[in-house]
Amino acid sequence: MKKSIIIFYALLLYALIQLISWGTLVVRLQPSRMTMIMGEGSVFLFLLCIGGYFLHQSLKREDKLREQQQNFLMSITHELKSPLAAIKLSIQTIVKRDLDKARQVSLLNNSLKDIERLDDLVENMLLATKIENRSYSFPKEAFNFSELVAKITDRLQVHSCGCEQIINAKIQPNLQLVGDKFALSSVVTNLIENAVKYSNPCDEINVHLNEVDGHIHLSVLDKGPGISDAEKMLIFDKFYRVGNENVRKAKGTGLGLFIVKEVLQYHDADITVKDNLPQGSIFEVTFS
């Protein structure tokens, strides 16, 4: 990558020098055609600059994408291998050792939770790929959105109880929505899961669902570290993750918010990220 960038700039410089030297040569030979040569030279220079700018942009984009892919590969290794290693070790322990019943059950329960985690991960990856390929059809139906949010909040409450996070839900009942239930449940799950992941133990997370002027609003408020202004735009990119991969505090693949953005776009809904006071972030979804 570095090499190609250097060659690209060397070529650009070479073309520029050639242009100037040929231009001066021709001007010296035929001083009368000075205006024509200057005119053509500047058109050429203009086109060269535009071409150079666009190539530079696409090279930069390529570089960013490559870095994100690398990040994805790293996090996916961690995300896939850790639960697999835990399941393998747990089952090997049960097979090899003479354990009492309670210990066996606890190891098996851990393994089941790891399998669920893997299942969620694979589901997310498949959904993201399908959305990218435009092969996901988003079957639309009318359903009770309040019920869906309440159900997901309850489920995640149980999961996060080990870390003592509290999810406070204020849900206005019986809000109807027309859309893809499966994809939207993935949106809600991803948003609340993110809030849980990036919060400290014992922090509370607020989930609000209400209707204002005929628009359904869903907001998820956390008291985590928050997101810097520079990164607020980037977090919805595919594979983008905040911070460095090797010292990652929270687990994940960088697919969650990409799915959220794509699904909401399809449902003509807006999502905004704001700072929560005194700290944390607010993700606000507005359905039109």
Next chain:
Amino acid sequence: MSQKLRILLVEDEDHLLDAIKLNLELEGYKVHAVKDGKTALKVFKEERFNLIVLDVMLPEMDGFQVCETIRLENAEVPIMFLTAKKHFGRPCFRFEKRSRRLFG
């Protein structure tokens, strides 16, 4: 052996931590398990260990940094790395280079 050998285990995955700890304890070692690098360093300062088992991907401070900090104080205690990555090339090289430097 009258006294149990002591192991410091650093791993951020709860389930993996439980399973490794259980196995090591069943082998007759005394295991102190912690979940991040900072706590590991704190515990290392307070207690003596015969072996340190380190995960590479840790929250806030990676395994290499923990290893380096420990090596600055103590060049003897054996450190074992746990990693999910098969292709360990570059970080391993970096680690070796650093540890060689630390050993002098």
